[in-house]
Amino acid sequence: MRFRQLQSAISCPFRARKLSSSSINVQIKQCNNRNLSKPVRKKSIKKQKAEHRVNSDSDIVKCNIAITKYMRNGQFDAALQLFNSMARKTSVTWNTMISGYLSNDQFELAKKVFDKMPQRDLVSWNVMISGYIKNKNLGAAKMLFDQMPERDVVSWNAILSGYAQNGYVDEARRIFYEMPVRNEISWNGILAAYVQNGRLEEASRLFESKGSWPVVSWNCLMGGYLKKRRYVEARCVFNTMPVRDKVSWNTMISCYAQNGEMQAARKLFDESPVRDVFTWTAMVSGYVQNGMLDEARRVFDKMPEKNAVSWNAMIAGYVQCKRVDLARELFEAMPCRNISSWNTMITCYAQNGDVSRARSLFDRMPHRDCISWAAIIGGYAQNGDSEEALRMFVEMKRDGERMNRSSFTCVLSTCADIASLELGKQIHGRVVKAGFESGCYVGNALLAMYCKCGCIEEAYDVFKEIEEKDLISWNTMINGYARHGFGFEALQLFEAMERAGIRPDDVTMVGVLSACSHTGLIDTGTAYFDSMTQDYGIIANSKHYTCMIDLLGRAGRLDDAQKLMKDMPFEADAATWGALLGASRMHGNAALGEKAAEMIFALEPWNAGMYVLLSNLYASSGRWPDVGKMRLKMRDTGVKKVPGYSWVEVQNKIHTFSVGDSTHPESHRIYAFLEELDLRMKHEGYVSSTKLVLHDVEEEEKEHMLRYHSEKLAVAFAILNIPTGRPIRVIKNLRVCEDCHTAIKYISKIVGRLIIVRDSNRFHHFGGGVCTCGDYW
């Protein structure tokens, strides 16, 4: 019936031209000759006679099919040419044009066709509604939905998914209950609404409330667990689902890959009945995320087909390990760059100190989004040019990048990553001006920024101001306290959270357990660990186990820690072994430490930090031949020790220091001050822990080397340049060295200052001769 809606043809402007029916067929034939493969052409020649006869309905269908094909090939000009040449059209013809333009990201052209269309049918409205949603204009979509003369289940499903994609879960639920007819896509729509917005408990409750879901819904739920890094539950879904399609396999492979279980991922990759770009890309990014760059590259080179995501994953891998040249090489070779590719490269240059290259890419890229702006702003901030960073921030507004909540959030998270407190504070000011302060999203970003910049009190002030705190707000604050070594505050806040009736998730519990570990609350920690599954349905992941092993290990219960590790339902990862290693070192169990270190080696042969740690372990017991072996092994595997550096922000400028650095203009003053401090420290009883130096050198020489570590230089510089009474905030890219840690404790007492050091793992608040980490990290 619908095919016969020929009304539209009457008002078609080209009817006036009186094209003969044969001329349309000629047109089709030409198109076929130019663009279609041989078998199709043969067929059309065979049928040529029939097509010559009339301008029939079947001719129109043939044209429609041809238009669809053009559109699928991205040839929307050819599609338009054919469309224009048609004397008669059906509404399907028009709808095909609209939908084709939309799938080619030509929203404006689609809208033009929709507006010009003489008689719209249900499909036209539905297509346009989803077009608006895709174009991030939910308001306009809703307007069309309200305007349309009649709605069917597709219209309702489209608007439901629109609400879901824009975070309006409650609205989506209302739509779901309001709609007159529901099909399985509607059910999947409401399920996806929960999943996409991180409300997994509701999703799983919904899922269990009803039997028989289509495979898409199983995939949706599994993907939700993947996004939340709840791999155990994801695997459980995978094992339970009655039918599996390609997406199911791909999702499960991603789960393993992201959880660092590359062998399991590989096994599933081999077992999977079908492999597509997603499958291959999941493997590439899995290897990348686990630092196995060579393996990633091998898979990447073998891929039968690559898209932008595959290229970007590989490039990001090179960026991660600072292989700037390889990253650039791929970026220049890739045929299908998108915004993300440009953004990755900009970040790459910015993080490697080449802001001018970053800027030149930024200026050259065809389109910018808020990530691009955050990357370039962060680049300037990170390289000590806060003025230019702020100027670009203003520029962003002028460029039309909407200063919405998400761009604030973006830039704030950049500030957090690079710990650029001054810039963060300036942006905080602008957030207040824009009236976004009390909102949850921006509030959480501000909160995280202050936590990561070492301002735990300011973070709490922001936390208090957030009107409707969500799970993320609580998690950020609890984990912030825990990472700063304020275990007591973290636990208090957790109790407040329970009183407020907010259900904790796995992330919350990581904060809680590590707080227990830092405050030495062994029984409390054990009780929380045991109860979290029963009370909240949270299945312990490797991070929870790592906290527990840390907790037991710290208390010297190495046997219990080992037993817990054996009882884990999955293989221990490097972080878990790392906790055991730390405990072994603390309690002088060299044999166990060595075993742990070797396990970490096996799991992460590229982990340079581990070589150094193990070298130190050998060195501390005078096993110099083993130290030498380590050095050889490092050279053979091509692992490069990441150079340690520390930085500190003074009056809007970031000052960076590396080991034995003498390039800073105030170098002489800094060294003189350190000499002076050294004398006073020794007077107080400080003895440098020379046993930790990697090399077998004379005692005096060792002491000399230790004194020049980057964190000490940064601290000394900061004391000299930051007015008394204000805290000193130093950031280090690696873990703080043990000797420096001891020294900074003394220094904090001698100069009477609060010194906050953020290292790659946690925060240390030094004051009055002690540190909040309790000398264990």
Next chain:
DNA sequence: ATAGGGTTAG
């Protein structure tokens, strides 16, 4: 036979 709504990777 041709047009519309739901799931996966950076």
